[in-house]
Amino acid sequence: MPELPEVETIRRSLLPLIQGREIIKTEILRPDVLINQDQRPLHGWKITDLRRRGKYLLIDLVQTADPAVGALLMVHLRMTGKLLYRTEEIEPTKHTHLRFSLKGKDVSWLDFEDVRRFGRVWLLPAFGELENPGLAGLGPEPLSAEWSPESFWDILQRRRAPIKAVLLDQTVVAGIGNIYCDEALFRAGILPGRPANSLSPEDAVRLQEAVRNVIKEGIGHRGTSFRDYVDGLGGKGYFQQCLQVYRRSGENCTVCGETIIKCKVAGRGTHICPHCQK
DNA sequence: CGAGGTACCTGACAGC
């Protein structure tokens, strides 16, 4: 389940391999995953950069024939999506939905695969992120100064929903998913079901710090791999070794020894230590 | 506007 650390790891693994390469061919094996809002062909583009915003990957393009003309290829992997770089052309599987051929000394391929087909790819005009509602509505990056204690506190005071629902709301802060949400709430010692506006200013500061730390550590460990997630070269992450509550129900809390329990909050599977979290 | 529910998908797994 790619969240911010997983998407960032994919970005870092792919950038040096695809930057400067030209897309010479695009095979659309499953048209419904591609939203070609730009209506331009998907070849004759040179990749100038690979950026990330929240859980979105942003591939910046310029026309090979006219570098003054740009476009944006935007990817959201949702649950089970993968973006895989290959130096050998393998037979597409039933989960291979898009294949980009990249010109180079030898041709390489960038495959978009997604078992559950929740993931989407958009071709937008240059700087189209400003026009796309999903992207334009994103909250600040959790590791940026823009996500200030003051702005976070303002939002918390206005929301009665469970704090977990607020952390998962991408318009509040971008990139947090179920795994890092449960881990951050554990580290901050806060029960996920508590109304957001019941948090004290100290709770809010601790939670913000915990979010930043789990995100940073997640990136440092190249993401969390349970079953689906791999980086752009098929490599697994290893943050799953560091998880303290997520998928650990029935096991002992690493801090107090209490049994970790699983419940449902905001419609999501939620893992808590009933002793450490208040 | 906020909050809560559901649809979208497929595969893994539990239980009978």
Add this chain to the structure above:
DNA sequence: TGCTGTCAGGTACCTC
């Protein structure tokens, strides 16, 4: 063995 039901969770969309 094979069937059925449930769960996994990111986001869009709907209703209240």
